[in-house]
Amino acid sequence: MFIEIGHFAVILALVLSVVGIVSPVLGLKTNRPDWVRIGRQAVTLNFFLVSIGMAAMIYSFLTNDYSVRYVAATSNSKLPIFYKVAGLWGGHEGSLLLWVWILTAYSTLVVWMHWRTQPVTMPYLVSVQSLIMFGFLAMIVFLSNPFERIFPVPLDGKDLNPLLQDPAMVVHPPMLYLGYVGFSIPFAFAMAALFSGRLGEEWIKVTQRWTLFAWMALTTGILMGGYWAYYELGWGGYWGWDPVENASFMPWLVGTAFLHSVMVQEKRKMFKVWNLFLIIVTFSLSLIGTFLVRSGVLSSVHSFATDPGRGLYILVFLSVMLALGFGTLIVRSGKLKSQIELDSIISKESAFLFNNLFFLVAAATVFLVTLYPLLIETLKTAKVSVGPPYYNAVFMPVALGLLLMMGIGPSIAWRKASTDNLKKNFLLPTLIAVIATVAAWLIGIRTVFGMAGALTVSFVASTIFIDFAKISALWARRHEINYLLAFYQAFTNNQRRYAGIVTHIGVLVMVVGIIASTVYQVEKVVPMRIGDTMQLKEYTIRMVGLHEVSGANWTAQEGLFEVYKGEELLTVLRPQKRLYPVSQTPTTEAALYTIHLGHVFLTMPEVGSDSVTVRGLINPLILLVWIGGGIMALGVILNIFRPRMKTP
Amino acid sequence: MSKGKKIGLVFSILVIAGGLFYLGLGQFGKNLVYFFTPSEVIGFNQDYYGKKIRVGGMVVQGSMQVVPNTLKISFRLTDGAATIPVDFEGIPPDLFKEGKGAVVEGFWDTQKRFHSNLIMAKHSEDYMPIEMKQAGIQFPKKDLLKTLQQ
Numbered sequence: 001m002f003i004e005i006g007h008f009a010v011i012l013a014l015v016l017s018v019v020g021i022v023s024p025v026l027g028l029k030t031n032r033p034d035w036v037r038i039g040r041q042a043v044t045l046n047f048f049l050v051s052i053g054m055a056a057m058i059y060s061f062l063t064n065d066y067s068v069r070y071v072a073a074t075s076n077s078k079l080p081i082f083y084k085v086a087g088l089w090g091g092h093e094g095s096l097l098l099w100v101w102i103l104t105a106y107s108t109l110v111v112w113m114h115w116r117t118q119p120v121t122m123p124y125l126v127s128v129q130s131l132i133m134f135g136f137l138a139m140i141v142f143l144s145n146p147f148e149r150i151f152p153v154p155l156d157g158k159d160l161n162p163l164l165q166d167p168a169m170v171v172h173p174p175m176l177y178l179g180y181v182g183f184s185i186p187f188a189f190a191m192a193a194l195f196s197g198r199l200g201e202e203w204i205k206v207t208q209r210w211t212l213f214a215w216m217a218l219t220t221g222i223l224m225g226g227y228w229a230y231y232e233l234g235w236g237g238y239w240g241w242d243p244v245e246n247a248s249f250m251p252w253l254v255g256t257a258f259l260h261s262v263m264v265q266e267k268r269k270m271f272k273v274w275n276l277f278l279i280i281v282t283f284s285l286s287l288i289g290t291f292l293v294r295s296g297v298l299s300s301v302h303s304f305a306t307d308p309g310r311g312l313y314i315l316v317f318l319s320v321m322l323a324l325g326f327g328t329l330i331v332r333s334g335k336l337k338s339q340i341e342l343d344s345i346i347s348k349e350s351a352f353l354f355n356n357l358f359f360l361v362a363a364a365t366v367f368l369v370t371l372y373p374l375l376i377e378t379l380k381t382a383k384v385s386v387g388p389p390y391y392n393a394v395f396m397p398v399a400l401g402l403l404l405m406m407g408i409g410p411s412i413a414w415r416k417a418s419t420d421n422l423k424k425n426f427l428l429p430t431l432i433a434v435i436a437t438v439a440a441w442l443i444g445i446r447t448v449f450g451m452a453g454a455l456t457v458s459f460v461a462s463t464i465f466i467d468f469a470k471i472s473a474l475w476a477r478r479h480e481i482n483y484l485l486a487f488y489q490a491f492t493n494n495q496r497r498y499a500g501i502v503t504h505i506g507v508l509v510m511v512v513g514i515i516a517s518t519v520y521q522v523e524k525v526v527p528m529r530i531g532d533t534m535q536l537k538e539y540t541i542r543m544v545g546l547h548e549v550s551g552a553n554w555t556a557q558e559g560l561f562e563v564y565k566g567e568e569l570l571t572v573l574r575p576q577k578r579l580y581p582v583s584q585t586p587t588t589e590a591a592l593y594t595i596h597l598g599h600v601f602l603t604m605p606e607v608g609s610d611s612v613t614v615r616g617l618i619n620p621l622i623l624l625v626w627i628g629g630g631i632m633a634l635g636v637i638l639n640i641f642r643p644r645m646k647t648p
Numbered sequence: 649m650s651k652g653k654k655i656g657l658v659f660s661i662l663v664i665a666g667g668l669f670y671l672g673l674g675q676f677g678k679n680l681v682y683f684f685t686p687s688e689v690i691g692f693n694q695d696y697y698g699k700k701i702r703v704g705g706m707v708v709q710g711s712m713q714v715v716p717n718t719l720k721i722s723f724r725l726t727d728g729a730a731t732i733p734v735d736f737e738g739i740p741p742d743l744f745k746e747g748k749g750a751v752v753e754g755f756w757d758t759q760k761r762f763h764s765n766l767i768m769a770k771h772s773e774d775y776m777p778i779e780m781k782q783a784g785i786q787f788p789k790k791d792l793l794k795t796l797q798q
Contacts, residue, residue: 342654342657345656345657345660350657353661354661354664357661357664357665358668361665361668361669365668365669369676383682383683383684383702384680384681384682384683385680385681385683385702386676386679386680386681387679387681389679390676390679394668397668398668401664401668525719525738525739527717527718527719585742585743586742586743587742588742605739605740605742606739606740608714608716610716610717611716611717613719613739615739
């Protein structure tokens with residue numbers, strides 16, 4: 001019964017979304033403010049309606065109502081409650097519902113916060129947001145309906161995919177969606193600016209914090225996915241250039257480019273068309289990202305089977321959004337001519353330009369290579385795939401270029417940097433970078449990856465350090481206070497800039513983690529019996545036991561491995577080979593020991609009658625990848641909640 | 649900004665973008681791995697010997713042999729029409745099983761054996777219910793190949 005109420009609520013929301021599209025624009029054209037207000041109410045009401053739909057689904061999951069097809073497919077009576085709720089986004093239909101629920105929540109919040117201050121653009125924004133809502137709700141109601149019942153009712157559910165039964169997987173999809181959907185807000189504001197003809201810097205200033213939030217959610221979501229892959233999939237890596245990873249990475253790349261290039265428009269009123277282009281592309285890539293994961297068109301660990309009808313619908317919906325975006329952009333492009341020209345190649349504007357260039361080339365490459373197999377399949381009816389080595393080879397120069405820009409961009413002057421400005425800001429960092437690279441060579445770092453990393457990371461780190469030192473010294477002198485207080489005051493005085501730099505520091509920390517864990521990873525795979533030992537760098541691993549354990553909905557063979565460093569026993573690791581009987585799915589559970597920000601990583605991929613296969617990894621400094629991610633997120637939070645700029 | 653400088657800027661952007669694309673796409677051809685079925689592999693001429701390819705099919709029931717105390721497994725892979733022997737060394741994925749679909753990456757040799765050290769088994773939320781399997785009902789062949797190729 002409850003599920004029908006939810007179903008009905010969502011159908012009602014679909015109808016209301018049409019009202020949301022039409023009535024504000026009509027109201028604006030015919031000068032009827034009450035019609036505009038109806039649009040606003042429709043958005044708010046839709047939030048409540050879709051919430052009812054969500055509640056109905058969650059209720060069915062919690063009460064094990066297997067007459068609902070979707071619940072029967074992604075849940076089971078033995079599934080822990082924690083994962084029952086997460087089962088909602090364990091498949092295609094429920095994920096879409098979550099997506100649209102987040103969209104209605106965002107829209108309601110935006111309308112509530114900006115209705116008074118943005119009276120001209122808000123009606124258009126409501127229309128655009130309602131259009132996106134309509135697209136997703138129509139898909140939910142007509143093609144991917146999670147509220148559908150089945151008959152005969154199965155006795156029990158088929159269980160949530162065991163690989164998804166993991167705490168990281170409970171949070172990862174909602175986080176990712178907060179990012180994807182979050183980009184709909186700057187997109188809708190941009191469209192509203194285009195429709196209303198208010199093409200100044202206003203839309204950028206209003207959406208700045210929204211964009212930052214979306215970016216942070218997407219970054220965190222991607223990193224959580226990486227952590228899940230790292231220990232749950234058991235391959236000991238966090239990034240494999242899987243199509244689905246790429247799908248989330250593309251909007252991230254273009255979104256990051258957007259985040260930077262809007263600053264140029266704010267400060268110098270340049271790049272107007274470019275910024276609109278970037279946000280349209282970012283949001284379109286978010287849509288592609290959502291669909292790629294769930295459509296099953298690309299081979300990936302995440303692919304879910306689906307029927308071709310959905311694929312066609314997705315393509316049509318995407319085309320509508322793209323046509324709408326680029327169509328209005330072209331129509332309005334005459335009004336968007338920027339009067340200001342670039343003064344010099346050696347300037348902050350141009351640093352931003354090159355930053356954008358690198359991000360866009362990266363995104364374009366990932367896009368082409370991810371979709372190339374699809375193209376080949378359609379044209380030549382051959383199946384191909386492109387391996388991670390290719391991506392790694394292409395990405396290294398791009399990443400180095402971006403890192404270099406990260407050092408230059410924040411310190412170089414606007415308009416035209418004088419030789420003096422360059423000397424003052426970059427002479428010392430360049431020297432330090434050269435010394436650091438030589439030092440890296442001397443201590444035995446010989447790989448190109450490691451050397452290039454030492455060069456760029458030390459360069460960027462020293463520009464940041466010098467920046468902080470200078471500003472602290474300046475404030476200390478001016479206000480006669482100590483350096484620490486001076487640093488704090490200088491930081492909060494221009495928190496937007498320095499929060500950004502905190503995010504940059506996070507990137508540096510992450511880069512160190514990525515390089516160390518890639519270049520200095522040690523891997524061994526050996527068959528072992530009880531009593532055998534294996535040597536991994538300075539660690540000795542001794543197998544001391546193998547026994548059976550069981551959990552709520554699984555049974556497992558658990559190995560006992562003592563980890564020694566010299567004579568000292570560090571820990572006992574317990575990797576498992578699990579079996580989830582409901583779906584007859586085995587999984588490999590990794591065991592980790594954290595030491596010096598790195599991991600001793602053990603899995604037991606095969607348990608034979610005679611011996612077990614043991615895979616051991618040493619991943620030095622790998623935790624820096626996620627610590628760096630945390631610092632990046634912290635930077636964004638400091639940026640969103642920055643105090644108003646004071647005039648010194 | 650003077651015209652000359654503007655040209656310089658556009659030029660440098662083009663050079664960098666072009667360089668990156670060249671770096672990227674130049675390596676591209678070498679990194680493509682093609683996908684075949686056992687029937688196609690059986691018909692290979694020597695042009696294909698030793699080339700890195702992927703082959704998808706079903707692991708034949710009862711064909712799996714594990715060499716004790718090594719990481720070596722040999723089995724046969726079929727698409728219904730043709731069957732090829734596979735020598736694998738490495739860690740098979742959790743979902744690798746007899747009677748299930750798998751995609752193997754490696755090369756085909758002159759002795760007509762496939763050598764691989766990478767197996768991919770597909771997972772999806774659409775499991776085949778146990779009851780169906782116990783009753784001996786198998787997926788129709790066409791559907792099987794479709795799921796494999798995804």
